[in-house]
Amino acid sequence: RDIEMIRRGLSHAPNIDYYPHPASFVAPYTLKVAGKYIKGDMIFLCTGSKPFIPPIKGLQRVEYHTSDTILKIKKRPSSLIIVGGGYIAAEYGHFFSAMGTEVTIVGRNPQFLPQEEPEISALAKREMGKYLKIITNHEVVEVGKTLSGKKRVIAVDRSTGKRVSFTADEILVAAGRASNSDVLKPEKGGIKTDKKGWILVNEYLETSMPNVWAMGDAIGVHLFKHVANYESEVVYYNAVLKRKVKVDYHAVPHAVFTYPEIASVGMKEAEAIKKYGEDDVLIGIERYQDTAKGEAMAVKDYFVKVIVKKDELKILGAHIIGPQASVLIQEVINLMYTEEGSAYPMFEAMHIHPALSEVVERAFGSLMPPKHYHHVLVEHYGLPER
Incomplete structure (x- = not known):
């Protein structure tokens, strides 16, 4: 709903040409979008990220959900397996459990919520474990279907090598985020990325190409909306007002x-x-x-x-x-x-x-x-x- 409101606002703004289509670089300072070529002396890259889909055997042959699709379902599943043990998995696990779904979280990391302090993660696992099942240190290696049509997830205990099987109505893959560089093709615009495709920027959030700026999930640093809001202010100060404001991540909440x-x-x-x-x-x-x-x-x-x-x-x-x-x-x-x-x-x-x-x-x-x-x-x- 909020996204639709933003889209309507952009499409009706008199000074904005809005293209609701993917864009990709074809040359420095030149993008192709909806069959048109657009050039700009100043470019802001706010291309976000997408769900990371791990290479799990059989996953592509089974219908699964990500954080982009799970809230579009029309019927509450009676059971749900979540692949991943980070904050996205935790939040959706909590939500669906509260709705009455039987939830199983299967995380690869030995620590549930690995970005948190160990004692906080341990307490969260203990308390959340009262209303959903949390399995840590297990790597999902295969996905398939049972004869009854349920979805099966096979995971391996990374400590013992023992294989464990879980079944549920639906699967949610919440294994992190990935770059959108495969669509944007920043390399064709002379813009450097790291090995995972995240756009590289300097301390002023400028890319390897002068006057091309990047912010938010596109740079893969802190993938939170409030961080993107802050980074957009830094880019405005530097790109538009011509100041020299360094990005400061010492207290990212x-x-x-x-x-x-x-x-x-x-x-x-x-x-x-x-x-x-x-x-x-x-x-x-x-x-x-x-x-x-x-x-x-x-x-x-x-x-x-x-x-x-x-x-x-x-x-x-x-x-x-x-x-x-x-x-x-x-x-x-x-x-x-x-x-x-x-x-x-x-x-x-x-x-x-x-x-x-x-x-x-x-x-x-x-x-x-x-x-x-x-x-x-x-x-x-x-x-x-x-």
């Missing part, structure tokens, strides 16, 4: 809209320790249930984790699992984008009581060395580390 909800920004613990050393990193944690609002909501085990640099208390990262995680993380994001990026304003500001924002405040008030943090996590809180 994201959220996973499941139950429980997950949000993250900045470095993970291992990244911070690798860069600064264990002695120069402090970690804070606070459980929802240890605040008045969290207790009133009767939520158990969900928590906020924050990571700071020891000396100046510069915020390095924050990771949240629990209600309103995507909202709570914004308080940290805003501080990370100040000049100092310090946690001190968090200590100095008043926080409404009783409100969930106190969970974030108290996490910063409980900073400790990493080893102590893991002791508290396991021995005091009884939470899984991985």
Whole structure:
């Protein structure tokens, strides 16, 4: 619906020639679209991405869905197998399970939601595992059909080599995203890409061709809508206003809209320790249930984790699992984008009581060395580390 509104707006704009067709380069600064050749001195590439389809035996002979097609179905499937264990798999798994579908997620990575902190992934797997089946460290090697017409997925345990079979009404492939360069053909326009076809840009988001700019999923860096929004501003400053604004990814946030909800920004613990050393990193944690609002909501085990640099208390990262995680993380994001990026304003500001924002405040008030943090996590809180 939103996309249709955008299309109508573009097609009726007096200063825009809108072509609802794929475009491809035929020469530098020249594109072919709908049989026409279009030239431009300045080009913005916002070509997005598409679902990555792994080379699984039999997959092309069986009807399957991707994130582009799954919401177009007319009838709720009674059972669904999701190939992939990242945030797309998690979100659709949560959605269809909530609708009453029996969901099985089969992920290749040993860690469910591998982009998250291990302890957050482990807790998410435990909690989401109460209403859907999550299989990790299994590689899907074959897809077929049963005699009754159901779809069969065969996976191999990457630790033992044991083959396991799953059956369901529908299959959703959620194994990541891929570049659209096979359609765009940027190489014909003199535009360099990496081995996977993602468009290469400099720190100003300009491609290898002067005055050709790329942003969003097309560059394959952070594949989120809010990142594309930010990158479009950088391109506007540089291409149109002729400024020299460097793209800044030091505090890129994201959220996973499941139950429980997950949000993250900045470095993970291992990244911070690798860069600064264990002695120069402090970690804070606070459980929802240890605040008045969290207790009133009767939520158990969900928590906020924050990571700071020891000396100046510069915020390095924050990771949240629990209600309103995507909202709570914004308080940290805003501080990370100040000049100092310090946690001190968090200590100095008043926080409404009783409100969930106190969970974030108290996490910063409980900073400790990493080893102590893991002791508290396991021995005091009884939470899984991985």
